[in-house]
Amino acid sequence: MRWAKRSRDAWVDRPGYGIYGIAQGSTFADLREESIRALEPMDFHGIAVGGLAVGEGQELMFKTLDDCEPHLPQHKPRYLMGVGKPLDLVGAVRRGIDQFDCVLPTRSGRTGQAFTWRGPINMRNARHQDDPRPIDEDCSCPACRNYSRAYIRHLHRADEMLGAMLLSWHNIQHYQDLMARMRSAIEAGAFADFEAGVVAGYARGDIDPL
Ligand SMILES: [Zn+2]
Incomplete structure (x- = not known):
């Protein structure tokens, strides 16, 4: 204390900053x-x-x-x-x-873990090897709009830097979407329903393999 x-005593007020x-x-x-x-x-x-x-x-x-x-x-x-x-x-x-604040979206992006509305998934797993679908159909990020699970898995298996970049991009977008949807749910007075929906999505788990 x-x-x-x-x-606090040393703090000098300036626009856009706080302590x-x-x-x-x-x-x-x-x-x-x-x-x-x-x-x-x-x-x-x-x-x-x-x-x-x-x-x-x-x-x-x-x-x-x-x-x-x-x-x-x-x-x-x-x-x-x-x-x-x-x-x-x-x-x-x-x-x-x-x-x-958290390192998890980018750290996970580097280690092959993707966050989705159906829980976290390991993009290095063999089940994604020939999967042309995006990481998350429900995501607007460039990694999901332009690249398949198969390609992102390949990048991670080959230790290509682009794999970490794309997955970090996706994970940050997912976190931004999560916070935006929570703000909307609060404004709509529907946070409990939102929370139940997120938990239910996690319980369903990842989409079935092709
Ligand atoms: Zn995405």
Whole structure:
């Protein structure tokens, strides 16, 4: 908190920039509350929830977000640091989180994992070898509009850089689409239905092989 205060005092306001205070406290509800309350008088532009997604598991992460929620300011953006998988994002938004950052879309793009509305798929698998369909029919990204699963699999198997580039492009588009659809669902007052639909899509799994 001493560092937070020093950072806040050193901050110079300028258009388009902001500074967030970071709430800590691991998975302890009392420490989380204490941390959030200590940040309040420093009047940061937003509040980050830090120290999660470090191996505690989704259930405990969600419980901690539930613990934090009543204490977080209503009028400031809330940022969950370093999260996460698509279902983590959906569950966190339901618990009042607005913003995220994560390496997963691009890291997975480099290792051959694609995120789809029917769950993650491994593009290196043999089942995609002769598959002319896109990674995700429901995606508007250039990788899905211009290239087949078979070609993207080939690129990854051959360690061609283009494979990582195309899959990263797709994964970032998927995350952007996910956030856009969550914003629309919130505006429409239909977030619970949206969440149920995403979970159902994951339960269906990938499209059947040809
Ligand atoms: Zn795509």
